[in-house]
Amino acid sequence: MRILVTVKFVPDLQSQRSFTEGAVTRTGDDGTMNELDENAVEAALQLKEAAGEGEVYALTVGGDDAVAAVRKALQLGVDHAVHVSDAAVAGSDVFGTAKVIAAAVEKIHEESPLDLVITGMAALDGLTSMLPTALAAELDWSQLTLASGLTVEGSTATVVRHLPDAHETVSASLPAVVSVTDEANKPRYPNFKLIMAARSKPVTTWTLADLAIDPATVGAGAARTVVVDASPRPPKEDRTVVTDTGEGGVALADYLLGKGLA
Ligand SMILES: Cc1cc2nc3c(=O)[nH]c(=O)nc-3n(C[C@H](O)[C@H](O)[C@H](O)COP(=O)(O)OP(=O)(O)OC[C@H]3O[C@@H](n4cnc5c(N)ncnc54)[C@H](O)[C@@H]3O)c2cc1C
Structure with missing residues (x-):
């Protein structure tokens, strides 16, 4: 079983977020591997372990700092790490990013x-x-999205998708692209042995030239989408905090009456 996992380097959600000219301001000191990609790494490792053989690659596209995302994946136990980094990728929209990832895949x-x-x-x-x-679409492979469960039998991948009013079971032939939800598994923590082993594992770095991509076809200049406006979220309105000492229900009723909501 040979699997590639995409892992994105994102600003820490707890940090103060800001925008510069329509793009998320990214600083190296508060970045981390996208938390939801831990489920993708876990899914790949579980499939490899179940098959008893195979290799797992982690791939990221981003600036110099983004290497932290694949290093984290190495700590979790993937076998290989690839970092695509090229100044010409800056400002890519989803189509440009997908084009670069597809070429690396x-x-x-x-x-x-x-x-x-x-x-x-x-x-x-x-x-x-x-x-x-x-x-x-770039790869022209099957896609199975938002999988809450993923199994592979022979050359078929099967996923379960939890919809509001139904559970769908969908299959596709391999090779396929599968996105997994946070319900798919419980990501493991890196252990000391893996953290130490990850330090000596190499990270392959590719530029657009390595992928034979014309720089003019990606980046801000080729983006088909544009962030029209971005503004800081307004501060939360004043809140009334009531500590329930047995009169919580009365306080709530009074509050709703005061707002004309009851
Ligand atoms: C170098 C660079 C510069 C960028 N500059 C801009 C910019 O100026 N303005 C702007 O609006 N956006 C910019 N982006 C963001 C880019 O548009 C998004 O990364 C892309 O559209 C993916 O959309 P998303 O982040 O919503 O991912 P989603 O579709 O929500 O992500 C789904 C999954 O895709 C994978 N994934 C997504 N992105 C990456 C990645 N880069 N590497 C590996 N895996 C990934 C992850 O597994 C993730 O869980 C830039 C991205 C890169 C790489």
Whole structure:
């Protein structure tokens, strides 16, 4: 089983977020691997362990700092790490990002075929959940999105999708792109042995030239989407905090009456 997992380097959600000219301001000191990509890494490691053989790649696209995302994946136990970094990628939209990731996937796939690409359900900064679909389209592979469960039998991947009023079971032939939700599994913690082993594992770095991508086809200049406006979230309105000492219900009723809501 050969699997590639996409992991994105994102600003820490707890940090103060800001925008510069329509793009998320990214600083190296508060960045981390997108938390939802831990589920993607876990899904890949579980499939490899169940198969008893295989290799797992972690791939990120981003500036110098983004290498931290694949290093984290190495600590979790993936076998190989690839970082695509090129100044010309800056400002790419989802289509540009998917094009770059697809070229890297194809390069690895040509050397030795991959069975699956597994992504997280969303990147917690961009939060479009579009990358998996755009990537499957670029690769012309099947796509199975928002999987709460994933199994592979022979050359078929099967996922379970939890919808509001139904549970869907959907299958596709390999190779396929699968995005997994945070319900798919419980990500493991890196242990000391893996953290130490990860320090000596190499990270392969590719530029656009390594992927034979024309720089004019990605980056801000080629973006098909544009952030029209971004403004800080307004501060929360004053809140009334009531500590319930047995009179909570009365306080709530009084509050609603005071607002004319009851
Ligand atoms: C170098 C660079 C510069 C960028 N500059 C801008 C900019 O100027 N303005 C702007 O609006 N946006 C910019 N982006 C963000 C880019 O548009 C988004 O990364 C892309 O559209 C994916 O959308 P998303 O973040 O909503 O991911 P989603 O679709 O929500 O993510 C789903 C999954 O896709 C995978 N994934 C997503 N992005 C990456 C990645 N980069 N590497 C590896 N895996 C990934 C993860 O597994 C993730 O869980 C830039 C991105 C890069 C890499």
